[in-house]
Amino acid sequence: MQPFELPDFYVPYPARLNPSLEGARRHTMAWAREMRMLDADRDPGTPDIWDERALEAMDYALLCAYTHPDCAAPELDLITDWYVWVFYFDDHFLEVFKKPQDQEGAESYLDRLPLFMSLDPPAPVNAVERGLADLWARTVPARSDAWRRRFSVSTLNLLRESLWELSNISTGRIPNPVEYIEMRRKVGGAPWSADLAEHAAGVEIPERVVATRPLRVLKDTFSDAVHLRNDIFSYQRETESEGEVNNSVLVMERFLSVAPQVAADTVNDLLTSRLRQFENTAVTELPHVFEDHALDPVERAGVAAYVKALQDWQSGGHEWHLRSSRYMNDRSLGMSAARIPALLKSARISVPHVPFQKVGPTPLPAFDIPYPTRANPHRERAGRNLLAWAREMGMFSPHPRTPVPVWSADRLTGMVLEVCAASLAPDADPEALDLAVQWLACGTFGDDYFPAVFNRDRDMAGAKAFNARVPRFMPLDCGRTPTPENPFETSLADLWTRTAGPMDDRGRREFRAAVEHMVESWVWELSNHLQSRVPDPVDYVEMRRHTFGSELTMSLARIGRADEIPPHVFETRTLRELETSAMDVACLLNDCFSYQKEIEYEGELNNGVLAVENFFGCGRDEALPIVADLIASRRRQFEHLAGGELPSLCDRLDLDDAARAALSSYVEELRDWMAAILRWHRETDRYDEREPVFRLPTPTGLGMSAFHLFARAAR
Numbered sequence: 001m002q003p004f005e006l007p008d009f010y011v012p013y014p015a016r017l018n019p020s021l022e023g024a025r026r027h028t029m030a031w032a033r034e035m036r037m038l039d040a041d042r043d044p045g046t047p048d049i050w051d052e053r054a055l056e057a058m059d060y061a062l063l064c065a066y067t068h069p070d071c072a073a074p075e076l077d078l079i080t081d082w083y084v085w086v087f088y089f090d091d092h093f094l095e096v097f098k099k100p101q102d103q104e105g106a107e108s109y110l111d112r113l114p115l116f117m118s119l120d121p122p123a124p125v126n127a128v129e130r131g132l133a134d135l136w137a138r139t140v141p142a143r144s145d146a147w148r149r150r151f152s153v154s155t156l157n158l159l160r161e162s163l164w165e166l167s168n169i170s171t172g173r174i175p176n177p178v179e180y181i182e183m184r185r186k187v188g189g190a191p192w193s194a195d196l197a198e199h200a201a202g203v204e205i206p207e208r209v210v211a212t213r214p215l216r217v218l219k220d221t222f223s224d225a226v227h228l229r230n231d232i233f234s235y236q237r238e239t240e241s242e243g244e245v246n247n248s249v250l251v252m253e254r255f256l257s258v259a260p261q262v263a264a265d266t267v268n269d270l271l272t273s274r275l276r277q278f279e280n281t282a283v284t285e286l287p288h289v290f291e292d293h294a295l296d297p298v299e300r301a302g303v304a305a306y307v308k309a310l311q312d313w314q315s316g317g318h319e320w321h322l323r324s325s326r327y328m329n330d331r332s333l334g335m336s337a338a339r340i341p342a343l344l345k346s347a348r349i350s351v352p353h354v355p356f357q358k359v360g361p362t363p364l365p366a367f368d369i370p371y372p373t374r375a376n377p378h379r380e381r382a383g384r385n386l387l388a389w390a391r392e393m394g395m396f397s398p399h400p401r402t403p404v405p406v407w408s409a410d411r412l413t414g415m416v417l418e419v420c421a422a423s424l425a426p427d428a429d430p431e432a433l434d435l436a437v438q439w440l441a442c443g444t445f446g447d448d449y450f451p452a453v454f455n456r457d458r459d460m461a462g463a464k465a466f467n468a469r470v471p472r473f474m475p476l477d478c479g480r481t482p483t484p485e486n487p488f489e490t491s492l493a494d495l496w497t498r499t500a501g502p503m504d505d506r507g508r509r510e511f512r513a514a515v516e517h518m519v520e521s522w523v524w525e526l527s528n529h530l531q532s533r534v535p536d537p538v539d540y541v542e543m544r545r546h547t548f549g550s551e552l553t554m555s556l557a558r559i560g561r562a563d564e565i566p567p568h569v570f571e572t573r574t575l576r577e578l579e580t581s582a583m584d585v586a587c588l589l590n591d592c593f594s595y596q597k598e599i600e601y602e603g604e605l606n607n608g609v610l611a612v613e614n615f616f617g618c619g620r621d622e623a624l625p626i627v628a629d630l631i632a633s634r635r636r637q638f639e640h641l642a643g644g645e646l647p648s649l650c651d652r653l654d655l656d657d658a659a660r661a662a663l664s665s666y667v668e669e670l671r672d673w674m675a676a677i678l679r680w681h682r683e684t685d686r687y688d689e690r691e692p693v694f695r696l697p698t699p700t701g702l703g704m705s706a707f708h709l710f711a712r713a714a715r
Contacts, residue, residue, distance in 0.1 A: 002328055003236055004261040007268035009229065010275055013311045015319040018065035020073035025061040027077040028084050035131045037088050043126050047095045049088065057325035060084050066316030067193075068200040068309070078138055079200050085131040086158070086189055092128055093162055094242060101170045106163060107652075113159050117152055139199065146207040151195045157186035161573065165246045172245065173640070176633035178584060179577065180251045181224060181538055186573075187246075188230070190223030197309040203302035209293050213524070214285035215303075217539065221278040222310045224538060226317060228271040232264055233327035255633065256626075270538070273615065275314065277536040282307050284531065292464075352532040353610070355603030359620060362595045365628035368635055369585065371675035378430045379422035382437045386418060389438055393494065394487040395445050401453045401486075407445060414685040417441055423676030424553065435498060439556075442491040443518060443549040449488050450522045451602075455529055463523050470519045474512045476505065499556075506567065507559040514555040521546035525606045534605050534614040541584060544608065548590060550583040557669055564662035569653065574645045581638040582670045586677040588631050592624065593681045597688075635674070642667045 018024075032055055036043055039051040064080040071079065097106035115122055116132040119140075124130040140148050164183055168175060175183065185191055198204055209215055231248040238244035248270075253263035286307070290300050322329050376382075387409055390396065395407045421437035428436060454463040473481045473492040478500055484490040492515070500508045521543050528535055535543070545551055558570055569575060591608035598604035612623040646667065650660050681687070 002330060003239075004259075004264045006232065006329070007265050009268060009318060010272040011315055011318050012275070012279075013315040015066050015315040016069035016312070018069045018071065018076055020076045021061060021065040023073050024065060024076045024080045025056075025059075028061050028080045029055065031077075031081050032084055032088075035085075035127050035134065037084070037127045037131070046092075046126065049091050049095060055084070058087070059320075059324055060087060062323065063317065063320040066319050067313040068197070069312055069316065071200045071202075075200055075202075078135075079196060081131075082135055082139075082196060085128070085135060086192070088131070089128050089159070092126075097162075098166055098169055099243070101166065103163070103166060103170065106166055110159055110162065114156060117155060143199065144204060144207075146210075147195070147198065147204050150210070151192070151199075154189075154192040154195050158189040158192050161187035164573070165244075167645075168245050169243060171644075174245050174251060174254050176630070176637055177248075177251055177255055178541055178630065178634060179581070179637055180246070180248060182577075182580075183573075184227045184246070184248070185220060185223045188223065188227040190226040191219055193226065193313065194219050194222055194310060197313055198306055201305045201309040203305045203309075205303060205306060206293070206295060206299050209289050209295070209303070212289050212293070213520070214281050214289050217281045217285070218278060218307065218310065220538075220542075221274045221281065222314070224274040225271050225278070225314055228267050228274065229318060229321065232267055232271075233321045233329060235260070235264070236328040237326070255629065269615065273536045274538065277539055278310075280531075280533070284527065288464075353534050353605060353614065355599075355605070356601070357599060359596055359600050362592060363621070363624070364592055365624055367589060367592075367628065367678060368632035369589070369674050369678045371671045373423045373675045373679045374426035374672070375419075376422035376426045376428055376433055378428075378433050379418050381430060382421060382433045383413075383416070383418035385434050386437050386441055387412060389434075390441055390445075390491075393491040395441075395491070397487070399486055401457075402449070406449050406452050406487075412441070415444070416680070416684050417444065419683050420676055420680035423679050424673055426672065435495070436556075438491070439495055439499075439552070440549075442488065442495055443552060445491065446488040446519065447522070447547075447549070449486065450519075451526075455526055458530060460523075460526060460530060463526050467519050467523050470516055471512065474500070474508075474515060476508050476512070478508075503559060504562070507562060511552075511555050511559060514551040517546045518549050518552055528605050532605070535611055537611045537615050540606065540608060540611045541587075544587040544591075544606075545580065545583045547606065548583070548587045550586055553673070554579055554583070554670075557666065561662050561666055565659050565666070566653075566655075569649075569655070569659070569663070572649060572653075574641055574649045578638060578641045578646075578667065578670065581634045581641070582674055584634045585631050585638070585674050588627050588634075589677060589681065592627060593687045595620065597686075638670070638674075 029052065032038055032050075033041060033052075037050060038055065039048055042049070060083045061076075061080045064076060064083055068076060068079055093106070093109075096102070097109065113129065113132060116124065116129050117136050118133075119137060121129075121133040121136075124133055140151070143151070161183060165187055167173075205215060228248055235247055235249045238247050239250060244250075248267045249260060249263045252258070252266045253260055256263065256266065258266070286303065289295070290303075295303070321327050390407070390412055391409070395412070396405050396409055398405050417440045418433075418437050421433060421440055425433060425436050450463070450466070453459070454466065469482070469485075469489065470492070473484070473489050474496045475481060478497060481493045481496075482489075484493060500511065503511065524543055525547060558565075588608045595607060595609050598607050599610060604610075609620060609623050609627050612618075612626050613620060616623065616626070646663065650663065655663070
């Protein structure tokens with residue numbers, strides 16, 4: 001019996017089959033024998049993993065022929081070998097390390113594998129090492145150094161992060177949805193598949209655009225869709241036969257307290273949302289990348305071929321899941337028939353969110369943030385100095401594009417930003433507290449100024465020009481800056497000079513990047529407004545960390561401990577997850593407090609509660625408990641990392657007592673940060689019921705009256 005009916009999948013592109021399929025089948029069977037992956041020739045001491053019949057039934061050649069329909073026969077052979085290797089690794093790791101829960105043996109095994117991503121590897125001792133050495137030698141010589149580095153990182157991620165899966169299995173811990181999505185990208189291997197799609201298509205993404213938001217989102221949404229689909233098909237095998245806890249259907253089942261069928265349908269809705277995010281990014285954001293980075297026609301064609309390759313992969317991967325013996329797929333109608341209901345569903349008219357709806361006061365949930373707060377004794381002094389500084393920066397003065405000042409002295413006083421800063425940094429000296437509260441004011445003013453000018457005027461060109469000027473006010477040599485054009489630039493130049501001086505070059509680059517990410521995220525918010533688009537929930541959570549400015553405050557804390565904690569420690573998964581879980585607690589908390597102000601008075605679309613409403617098709621009162629549960633689960637994850645994983649990380653990295661003490665202090669600072677954010681929201685009047693100075697325009701003109709009537713009726 002299947003635990004649930006397969007949902008109607010959104011697969012907008014038809015699957016096509018590579019004509020070289022049969023040759024790939026013959027080649028890869030011979031290659032698997034040569035690598036000694038099959039029972040007849042397996043290495044001594046290796047348990048039963050596959051035999052020829054099992055490999056033939058799983059049919060990885062069919063997977064690759066569907067996912068890479070246009071590549072030549074030799075390339076299809078190579079790609080198929082890679083997929084045989086990665087699935088063999090997955091099953092081998094399950095039998096040898098996951099089932100016996102051998103954490104120590106797994107670490108030693110995984111530590112050796114990077115040695116075989118080399119053109120001069122050591123002698124292999126098992127089929128995984130043997131296959132990786134062979135494939136690396138056949139793949140990387142034709143690629144650039146930049147592609148090799150990216151592919152190496154993707155491969156290492158899917159190998160190393162298997163320890164995260166093993167840890168969850170050993171403790172019976174089911175991850176929360178945000179953690180699962182982000183970690184599955186690494187351990188699931190789809191970013192690795194995206195890199196191979198470049199190889200199979202015979203193109204490379206220009207290095208100067210690889211790190212841009214649109215290219216990152218294309219890769220992430222591709223990866224999420226691949227993994228969520230796989231989780232639906234593999235749920236029965238993983239939960240009934242393998243003892244697996246790392247599956248998105250199981251994650252949703254436990255998080256939402258629902259039956260497997262409801263959980264599978266929810267995961268499928270998220271899969272659809274991620275595919276639509278992929279399409280939206282390709283259509284609305286890629287053209288800006290082409291122009292902003294001056295890609296030539298050949299480079300543009302290469303990026304377009306990459307996008308098409310990822311689309312082919314989605315459709316082909318779905319078709320293979322319907323046919324492979326590896327998965328639950330009794331409803332094997334073939335994609336052409338099975339995709340029709342989902343396509344019809346997706347074609348229904350989607351009514352945009354109607355802005356400025358009256359929602360009334362928000363019934364705030366009880367937030368699970370049990371940390372006490374401490375107040376800096378210099379708080380009142382910092383508040384007085386903040387008012388004088390803000391006046392000096394011009395924050396209370398009119399501006400050509402804001403004839404009514406964005407802020408007044410009374411408005412800033414009511415925000416009590418010094419309460420937030422004093423709880424964030426309870427032990428700071430007076431000068432350091434002044435600097436901290438003024439950085440908060442700078443970011444908060446920018447967050448108000450940007451929509452007051454660019455959202456109001458629907459001025460994307462002006463917003464991008466504003467964003468492009470930001471780095472010029474944070475010179476890495478702390479030299480001259482241009483003449484400021486607005487109070488945000490004035491305050492940024494002043495604060496940078498006072499903050500960056502004592503930093504080394506690494507610290508300056510890290511902190512400047514955090515400010516740049518914050519301002520760039522405001523452009524993303526504007527783009528959503530121009531499209532009248534409530535964000536996809538995954539995209540929202542990840543971008544919210546930037547829009548809230550949390551990366552900015554945390555980067556200052558990291559830089560302040562650069563002499564005590566080696567930089568590579570902050571690059572580990574444990575530290576990254578500690579920080580992002582704390583960020584999500586604060587950001588989603590803010591969305592609850594600001595809901596009425598943003599939805600009713602500002603016409604805001606970028607709010608976590610609204611994103612949950614839009615995704616589940618529910619109201620505010622149903623969405624709020626889900627957001628509160630997500631806040632609680634992210635905070636519990638923070639404590640799991642701090643109490644369970646951080647000590648092990650310190651041992652693995654052989655950190656000295658000073659570094660361990662500094663890390664412990666940093667974790668306590670993050671607890672202070674979460675507690676301070678909650679305290680500030682309870683004391684500030686920033687989110688009181690009030691009309692904003694600048695209100696986003698409601699659509700007007702011919703047909704808009706009918707539009708609003710229709711929208712209200714539909715809701």
